[in-house]
Amino acid sequence: MSDECHLCLLGLIVLSSLLTGSSGVDDAHVFISSGEDVHLSCNNALPDCNSTTWNYNRFRHSATDELIALGKKKNNTERHERLSLGPDCSLNINNISTEDYGYYTCRQYVNDKQQGTDARVFLHILHVSSSSSSSSQTEISAGRSVTLFCQLYSFAEGSCDDWISSEIIELFWVNQAGVKLTRSDSRYQILSSSDHCIITLTTTLLNEDHNREWRCEVTQRDQVKTSATYTVKSSAQAETVTAVIPVHITNSQDPSTTTSS
Template identity: 80%
Template structure:
């Protein structure tokens, strides 16, 4: 092979890696709001879930935790009470928290030998919090919206590869922008965090603001925060 062909081949391999992104071709991304229940698919399941094992890790360098072993739920995990195995070998988790984000791997074993390849699911959890616990007209309030994610890379790489965006909308569904004099939309050094700052008015009683996350221009999940009569429930 000529030197020019080698250079062309290396260029195509590099371009392919950029287009593929940070995760594998068959990897799934699931977005969920904190407090909700989630269903994680197992795309390599065999006919019998007694061959299914689910492993989890939150960080790239952390040791994997076995949640389900050969169809049996492990009792020594923190999330034990919230886990269940679906009839299709999917992993169901109740009342998702910001501690549940991470990488979930479904594997199949027969006679102690792994069958096929891993089925990996990246779970991303959207959460909103407020700088104030008590509210009144004239009070400045900051709402923090964060997407908790793990793909083994930085949030910057995740956002670029999966075309993920975070933004705030009002209760009419209109996207809030930095040009709106009533609101300050602030991005932090972490692109997976976006904040909304505003001074509350009397007419804001029972008003809602919503943080949405999109992937490839499609809304994946959202969290609504409201003040006034609905302040007791806060997040929806």
């Protein structure tokens, strides 16, 4: 076959992909700490958001929850009060909780017919908690051992070990100076559970730990995506310290978090 025919055939394949939508839209991965607000972009949006529908799935094969239908919020969703549709057809979610992790699908309909392919956004949520209390604040006496839990809630089904390995995801604790805490430091006991994307930090609080901050970070390919901190604050009424969890300081939703499906 001549070079001209090869070019013609290639052109027909490309044109067919554009017409049928089989060329696909890149999936986006967004990392955020619990308690923050998030903005999920719709990469396949049409000029009129009345054609936009947003769906949510916890896992790949779980039941679908329709959040936005043709530009309007659904009233029968638990997230109703925290949802809004941006002027660019993006989905805004306020006060993210660990229940919000999973993947979100932006889909376009015109005259009841789907247009093009889905635009998917995978939302990964970092959450810090303490063994001392499930609430956001608790009093811990100096000299007492405390365990901090840092968990990445992800769309991965079952073990997230394979996903962490393939995407080069890492969870770790750092001190106030940003230095990574390691198992070689006898003061800290650090354990990782790849099955549930959890890293724990156990330590005994000292008097000098008052107002000290430990931060849990998640990185992808050595780039920090988001972090949450555990801050120990002095109490003026008693010889105790108050643990405040979490204080969110970092959030990355730059284009580098987008990967092809």
